[in-house]
Amino acid sequence: MTDLSQDELFMRRAIELAAKAEEEGEVPVGAVVVYEGQVIGEGWNRSIGQHDATAHAEIMALRQAGTVIQNYRLLDATMYVTLEPCPMCAGAMVHSRIGKVVFGAHDLKTGAAGSIMNLLSYEQVNHHVAYESGMLAEECRAQLQAFFKRRRAEKKAAKKARQAAQAE
Secondary structure, X not given: OOOOOHHHHHHHHHHHHHHHHHHOOOOXXXXXXXXXXXXXXXXXXXXXXXXXXXXXXXXXXXXXXXXXXXXXXXXXXXXXXXXXXXXXXXXXXXXXXXXXEEEEEOOOOOOXXXXXXXXXXXXXXXXXXXXXXXXXXXXXXXXXXXXXXXXXHHHHHHHHHHHHHHHO
């Protein structure tokens, strides 16, 4: 068995956090912020449970990381996240001046790190965030796909149950 790279270890932690989001009924996205080899921030999607559109995994991890180092600027930190950041999260990364983002699956609907737009290195902003895509992409994508497949099946079953109840 080969040793996992540091990047893989941190992304695997993000995948574990995504599973925590799923357990809470949230879209399974997890994020980890690492500074000088240490995890300083972790987050998972909590928008539904907290009734907060900004409670994405990345935002939660950035908030914790800032608190840990007592600075919102995370210049030499790296974020690992299971899904390509959305525009809100990419903007927060620019404002936090995070050094790098490593993400797993591309988001072809709202991805702001190259899929739909690229806010991480938008020419007119004051900070550009380095990024790397595809880290454990298949595992990240499979986790999301399984969640949405299950959710569609649950909705279909609930609709059938409602129809059956109305027919009685």
